[in-house]
Amino acid sequence: MLEFRKDLFAAERDDNLNIVGKGAQRQDMPGHVTGRSPFFDDHAFEGLLHLKVVRSPHHHARIRAIDTTAAERAPGVKRILRGADVPLNKNTLLSLINFGKDDEPTLAVSKVSYKGEPVVAIIAETEQQALAARALVRVDYDVLPHVFDVEEALKPGAPVVNETYPNNYFEYHDRYDHSKLRFGDVDRAFATADFIVDDRYQMSPIEHAPTETNGSIAAPEQNDRFVVHSCAQGLFFSLGTAAKILKLESNRLHFIGGTVGGGFGGKVDSLTEPLSILGAMMTGQPVRYVLDREEEMLYGSPRGAERIYIKDGILRDGRIVARRIRSYFDAGAYTRLSSYAAIKCTAHLPGPYTIPNVSADIYVAYTNRCPSTAMRGFGITAVDFALEVHMDKGAEACGMDPMEFRILNAYRDEDMKAHRRVAKNTALIECVQVVAEKAGWPLSDEARRQSSLTGGGGARALIPATPIDDNGRIGRPETRTGPATETLPAGAMRIPMTKQPIMEGSAEARPTPAAVPQYEPYRPTPASMPPAYQPMPAAPPPAMPPTAATAPPPAAAPAPAPAQPTQHGAVRFSSVFGTRRR
Amino acid sequence: MARHRGRGMASVNYPIGMNLGGDPSQALIHSNPDGKFTVALSAIDLGQGMKQVTRQVAAETLGVPMEDVYVDTADSDTGPHDMGSFASRGTHRMGNAVIAAAREARGVLLEAAAEELEVNAGDLVTDGRGNIHVKGAPSRSITVKATAQAAQFKQGKTIAGRGIFLIPLSTVDPQTGELNPNTAFAHACLVADVEVDDETGEVTVLKMASAYELGRAINPKMVEQQLVGGAWMGISHALYETPEPYYPDPSHGPRDFNEYLMPGPGDTAPYSVTILERPAPDGPFGGKGPGEMCANPVLPAIANAVYNAVGVRVNDLPITPEKVLRGIKANGGARPQPRRGGGG
Amino acid sequence: MAKIPVQFRLNGSDRAAFVGPSDNLLTLLRRGLNDFGPKYGCGQGTCGTCTVLVDGDLQLSCLTLAATCEGKHVETVSGMAEGPVLHPLQQAFMDHFAAQCGFCTPGMLTAAKALLAANPNPTRAEVIDGISGNICRCTGYDAIIEAILAAARGGQAKRTY
Incomplete structure (x- = not known):
């Protein structure tokens, strides 16, 4: 049941549109109901070969020897692929945006780091023949000790899961073993709190379980190219990954996809494309590599588990004054996309609330399990679970109704967020109010009067003085706990605003539509603002009865924004994660 | 032994797209000689509705009927680069790229029409039904079809457009986490009513109600699809799913749909959704993107409802009967919490 | 062999x-x-x-x-379609937006066809039983159930926006 509240935010909206906003039929629906939608596997090829991989039976083991002689002689077998056949047998997905180090082989050579890791690929005339030959491959392993728990993995002396990251964590900014968020002084604020709520949460791993399993078909095409029918969630992402691993120019590959039987994040990893293309290159025939359901369930890369610790400091009146978070993403054996999830998670904290003191340490840890990857709500779903259960506990601790507690602490337009940018376009309060009304959940008159449009900014827009630290230097676990090294003064910002969106396309008759991207730069706090640490906003709190009369004064007139230097050349993520120096 | 009802809520926001930026999307649009348009993309439709969303955005911007636009995706030989369908970035990033391309194509279309009508292109408007006319003078008009034919065969003009949308990459301060993050945030609040059986530990979701603020519901039917399907997935994540039921012990992993538990068609709960639209300043017609966030509030709302019903906090997902029963036992029995309004 | x-x-x-x-x-x-x-x-x-x-x-x-x-x-x-004319179930699935990725749709439609052949006027519970062997990961099932019930009634879409 879907209904609209067109009355809310009506002034910000032009509803006089022709097609946008209409529940028109999906363009792809006729294909779906007739079975004609062309999924990757719905293509006929003469001489189609089938690829299956031999997977590691161990969580962690050194490979002593691989013997494929019996498999090579098995009926129908056309070709066997090993690590040495892969032109560039080490990759990390986000290397396409220059983020992180190559750490994962397409076919394991010297050791396996998770149960199910591909070691050998077999290409045969039928799937049954490939499966039969798979059973004939002999791999000798020396089993190694394994580690499954994220916090155990980070202890000195834990088994090394991934040689590229020998300390079992992703390395942020070439400097730290975790991603940091520091805003205000949480320790001082905890000391002022009336209630401390502290707990641990565990998000389970989740399988994407799309009804269509991962797979691809690659075939030699005219002009010495290869056509690839793919279920990738990013067509050029997969094309680029395959081109890199196979050392091919991108224009030798012709990827066709776009009609995908569910993904939910589980089809970002290019699990099959490099090997099916390599198979087509080696055999000169079309090669199909499709995961069966058991492989999809066990080795198709899940949503990673996350362990999250949250500590809140809450005043008697319900205001949260401090929130500290420590979180561990379980990447499994290789990085894939977990490193980016931690970045997104860090920026999301402390959730949709204005909290004057926030600190977070987000780790990505390697363990001997199937590498995890993106899934619906990547970087957010788990921490939202933890935050919102924690909010329920916070409300209980201070004796408030959970909805009132959220409205009291909700972020509003012009509030400063913990990553030091001003909140705009907020609407949490209205969502709470609308649901309360629908569900018959009583709210106080004050809570019903609140608005995302008012009551924000002012003291809530200040960047507090912030102690910063050098804890968690790479390779030095003894530095994980340590004192602050300095205190950044109030209002301090270190990152220039470079975020004006770019939208190309020549002018046309439609005058600047409502959709023209604008990014409001943060106005630095005038120097006259008190630089000292303030335990909490001097102005009245989110003000349970602020009405129009108590709206905050307009912000000080901003100075014209200084022109930002234009960035030249390709944008490199290395400036963010790799070789950045200051 | 009894069944206890409980009610819980959660409120969330969601950052749209890759939050550091640096994730471009491109679009190309061209017209047949009779004014029918093709949008060529490399974006992926994995059920979320990319083809139809971009079709509506393109038709709206071009000012032509939706039926006059088809979206062709994804072929790397014809569709230009796009980062991909993930992080709820499709509607926002690709929608903007399509707007940019459609604006360029529309510019040529109006120039061509202006030449035919011998007026200034700036004085022309489209009626969305296949006609172009002088503002305030509908009789001085030409069809899109006639315009396209004239452009193609008489004027030698290409009615086409190219578009890209890019939020430039942000740097991150390693010590504070300061960055220029996502530019659009969607919002939601959800109430879940559950029933917990204190003998079996089983949790049944009785009904749910939510409000989602999504900037602009570009296609309300598809928003409903996403939110209803996502809520189902939320129930599934909260109560059933995991490949490692005793994580971090990896044993007992399921191998198929008999062992990997999800709610079936008989396990759904009545669900009522209200849509709020506060347009994103940089979204396509204000759109944000509902795809990723629609399960997020369900998980904690159910966990909070379970606590409300029997006084057990399950901090480790999923909330299995085993965990609920262990919690009830540790508490010395079910401890129902105060009823929430309307939750009886 | x-x-x-x-x-x-x-x-x-x-x-x-x-x-x-x-x-x-x-x-x-x-x-x-x-x-x-x-x-x-x-x-x-x-x-x-x-x-x-x-x-x-x-x-x-x-x-x-x-x-x-x-x-x-x-x-x-x-x-399933009679030439260019969709089967009533296909039309009902369209009208009710009963597919997202579309991958389960062929099996779902076939199961529904068998159900209606055996039981032209099923209850909601019977529809649920009829598709209980078919997994959908996108829709949450409700639109599919409504579409099958509507096809049985010879009905069309509930509402439009």
């Missing part, structure tokens, strides 16, 4: 093939006869995406030996 000749009708047309004794019907349909309507979702009989009708009976083609179809009539989603 010796192949077995098999002749049957597929969506009203005669087909013939040589199959291995352990070949399943799904592989024959898709790779032997290029009918890509039925989908591979699990190969284990747990997802329903490969559902077909054999002489009117609901069968999971991944678990059906191809050789057993000798002389039978196999119906897939590819033959």
Whole structure:
């Protein structure tokens, strides 16, 4: 049941549109109901070969020897692929945006780091023949000790899961073993709190379980190219990954996809494309590599588990004054996309609330399990679970109704967020109010009067003085706990605003539509603002009865924004994660 | 032994797209000689509705009927680069790229029409039904079809457009986490009513109600699809799913749909959704993107409802009967919490 | 291994093939006869995406030996429409937006067709029972259930925006 509240935010909206906003039929629906939608596997090829991989039976083991002689002689077998056949047998997905180090082989050579890791690929005339030959491959392993728990993995002396990251964590900014968020002084604020709520949460791993399993078909095409029918969630992402691993120019590959039987994040990893293309290159025939359901369930890369610790400091009146978070993403054996999830998670904290003191340490840890990857709500779903259960506990601790507690602490337009940018376009309060009304959940008159449009900014827009630290230097676990090294003064910002969106396309008759991207730069706090640490906003709190009369004064007139230097050349993520120096 | 009802809520926001930026999307649009348009993309439709969303955005911007636009995706030989369908970035990033391309194509279309009508292109408007006319003078008009034919065969003009949308990459301060993050945030609040059986530990979701603020519901039917399907997935994540039921012990992993538990068609709960639209300043017609966030509030709302019903906090997902029963036992029995309004 | 000749009708047309004794019907349909309507979702009989009708009976083609179809009539989603005219179930699925990724849709429609053939006026519970062997990961099922009920009623879409 879907209904609209067109009355809310009506002034910000032009509803006089022709097609946008209409529940028109999906363009792809006729294909779906007739079975004609062309999924990757719905293509006929003469001489189609089938690829299956031999997977590691161990969580962690050194490979002593691989013997494929019996498999090579098995009926129908056309070709066997090993690590040495892969032109560039080490990759990390986000290397396409220059983020992180190559750490994962397409076919394991010297050791396996998770149960199910591909070691050998077999290409045969039928799937049954490939499966039969798979059973004939002999791999000798020396089993190694394994580690499954994220916090155990980070202890000195834990088994090394991934040689590229020998300390079992992703390395942020070439400097730290975790991603940091520091805003205000949480320790001082905890000391002022009336209630401390502290707990641990565990998000389970989740399988994407799309009804269509991962797979691809690659075939030699005219002009010495290869056509690839793919279920990738990013067509050029997969094309680029395959081109890199196979050392091919991108224009030798012709990827066709776009009609995908569910993904939910589980089809970002290019699990099959490099090997099916390599198979087509080696055999000169079309090669199909499709995961069966058991492989999809066990080795198709899940949503990673996350362990999250949250500590809140809450005043008697319900205001949260401090929130500290420590979180561990379980990447499994290789990085894939977990490193980016931690970045997104860090920026999301402390959730949709204005909290004057926030600190977070987000780790990505390697363990001997199937590498995890993106899934619906990547970087957010788990921490939202933890935050919102924690909010329920916070409300209980201070004796408030959970909805009132959220409205009291909700972020509003012009509030400063913990990553030091001003909140705009907020609407949490209205969502709470609308649901309360629908569900018959009583709210106080004050809570019903609140608005995302008012009551924000002012003291809530200040960047507090912030102690910063050098804890968690790479390779030095003894530095994980340590004192602050300095205190950044109030209002301090270190990152220039470079975020004006770019939208190309020549002018046309439609005058600047409502959709023209604008990014409001943060106005630095005038120097006259008190630089000292303030335990909490001097102005009245989110003000349970602020009405129009108590709206905050307009912000000080901003100075014209200084022109930002234009960035030249390709944008490199290395400036963010790799070789950045200051 | 009894069944206890409980009610819980959660409120969330969601950052749209890759939050550091640096994730471009491109679009190309061209017209047949009779004014029918093709949008060529490399974006992926994995059920979320990319083809139809971009079709509506393109038709709206071009000012032509939706039926006059088809979206062709994804072929790397014809569709230009796009980062991909993930992080709820499709509607926002690709929608903007399509707007940019459609604006360029529309510019040529109006120039061509202006030449035919011998007026200034700036004085022309489209009626969305296949006609172009002088503002305030509908009789001085030409069809899109006639315009396209004239452009193609008489004027030698290409009615086409190219578009890209890019939020430039942000740097991150390693010590504070300061960055220029996502530019659009969607919002939601959800109430879940559950029933917990204190003998079996089983949790049944009785009904749910939510409000989602999504900037602009570009296609309300598809928003409903996403939110209803996502809520189902939320129930599934909260109560059933995991490949490692005793994580971090990896044993007992399921191998198929008999062992990997999800709610079936008989396990759904009545669900009522209200849509709020506060347009994103940089979204396509204000759109944000509902795809990723629609399960997020369900998980904690159910966990909070379970606590409300029997006084057990399950901090480790999923909330299995085993965990609920262990919690009830540790508490010395079910401890129902105060009823929430309307939750009886 | 010796192949077995098999002749049957597929969506009203005669087909013939040589199959291995352990070949399943799904592989024959898709790779032997290029009918890509039925989908591979699990190969284990747990997802329903490969559902077909054999002489009117609901069968999971991944678990059906191809050789057993000798002389039978196999119906897939590819033959559901009458030429250009959609089957009422297909139309109802469209009207109710009962597909997102569309991968489970062929099996879902086939299961619904078998259900309505056996029980033209099912209750909601009977519809749920009728599709309980078919997994959908996108929609949350409600739109599918409503579409099948509407097709049984000969009804159209509930509402438009």
